[in-house]
Amino acid sequence: MAASAVTTATTDSSSTQRKQQQNGKLDTTTSTSSSASAGAGDQNDALEKDFFWTYTEEPHRTRRMAIIKAHPEVTKLCGPEPLTKWVVLGVVSLQFLLAHLLRDTSFFSWKFWLTAYVFGATCNQNLFLAIHEISHNLAFRSPTANRLFAIVANLPIGVPYSASFRPYHLTHHKSLGVDGLDTDLPTAFEALFLDSILGKAFFCTFQIFFYALRPMAIYRVPFTWVHWLNLSVQLAFDYAIVFLLPDSLFTANSLLYFIFSSFLAGSLHPTAGHFIAEHYVYEKITPEARNPDNKIPVPETFSYYGPLNWVTYNVGLHNEHHDFPAIPWTRLPKLYEIASEFYEGLPQHRSWTHVLWQFIFDEEIGMRCRVKRKVGGRVVGGGSVSAKQQQQQQHQAKEAGWGDDEIEA
Secondary structure (H helix, E strand, O other): OHHHHHHHHHHHHHHHHHHHHHHHHHHHHHHHHHHHHHHHHHHHHHHHOOOEEOOOOOHHHHHHHHHHHHOHHHHHHOOOOOHHHHHHHHHHHHHHHHHHHOOOOOOOOHHHHHHHHHHHHHHHHHHHHHHHHHHOOOOOOOHHHHHHHHHHHHHHHOOOOHHHHHHHHHHHHHOOOEOOOOOOOOOHHHHHHOOOHHHHHHHHHOHHHHHHHHHHHHOOOOOOHHHHHHHHHHHHHHHHHHHHOOOOOOOHHHHHHHHHHHHHHOOOOHHHHHHHHOOOOOOOOOHHHHOHHHOOOOOOOOEEOOHHHHHOOOOOOHHHHHHOOOOOHHHHHHHHHHOHHHHOOOOEEOOHHHHHHHHHHOOOOOOOOOEEEOOOOOOOOOOOOOHHHHHHHHHHHHHHOOOHHHHOO
């Protein structure tokens, strides 16, 4: 019995040890699994709170080459549009007329605000986008003629802008989404402090200031004779409006109308929706696509085919514009018609007003909803970027095998 008791005790002891070992293994496995899950959760949380980083090439060059291969006739759509200069002169004249009519109207009157919002902001947004069109040399064949005419289009805007816009905008095309080069991207500071309903409302209300000041905070372009001329002509024009021309023509109120119209054009105005609609990601992106290691393309350019294109030089056809920057506004619908199989399936917006509303109030959409790249692209206009950025650009161009003719296509 004693032997039996010892045997039983030994068996029970061994059984207990085995159970303890098994439980220990289960605890270790559970702990490891929990740690892995927590790590994956932390990684997903970090990705959710960041921009959409990608290692993929921007989509427009690839699609451009595919469209040219499938429809070589689209290259005949490239070149200046003679109608542009007449539209610009008409809008500039309309703004001069309205500034004249409001010369004695109080800034605080409803008539001043209503005219500035309905007509002034729409006209100046039109002139913003005329300068955008002219920056691609699409008003005249001569580059110099385009630079000079952009200064004319700049007059009712009230502040010198056209000369600086061009190099930054062309760099945006050559370096779409490239961190430190594409000045259309929100900075980390903006993403941190403005990614809330109130922050996004503030951004939408004052976005004209962000687009005006952000580029200089990222890198600066050289000050050329065009910049000096743009600055001199605009300041001389503003001075003449206030001090030289008789009050029967213009007053300080007239200049205030020009500048206030420009502010409203880049604020909570239907046509200002295009600033956000063009490249903010409104699609639901899966966790797999958020991980840049998976190299899943995220849609980064959105088009709009609604009626506001009539007063904005068809800038809503933004995929088409980025695919073929040398095609003017009047021929972008023809590009869509010819290559419709390339565009019909792409994400698009139905309303720029809804874009603004959704941007402010939708928690899924915010300042970080932009695609970013670490390398690629190049600066247009000789901006002062770092040597490291220049090496990255050269490496990316070499890896991609781009030729000058393709880059300038």
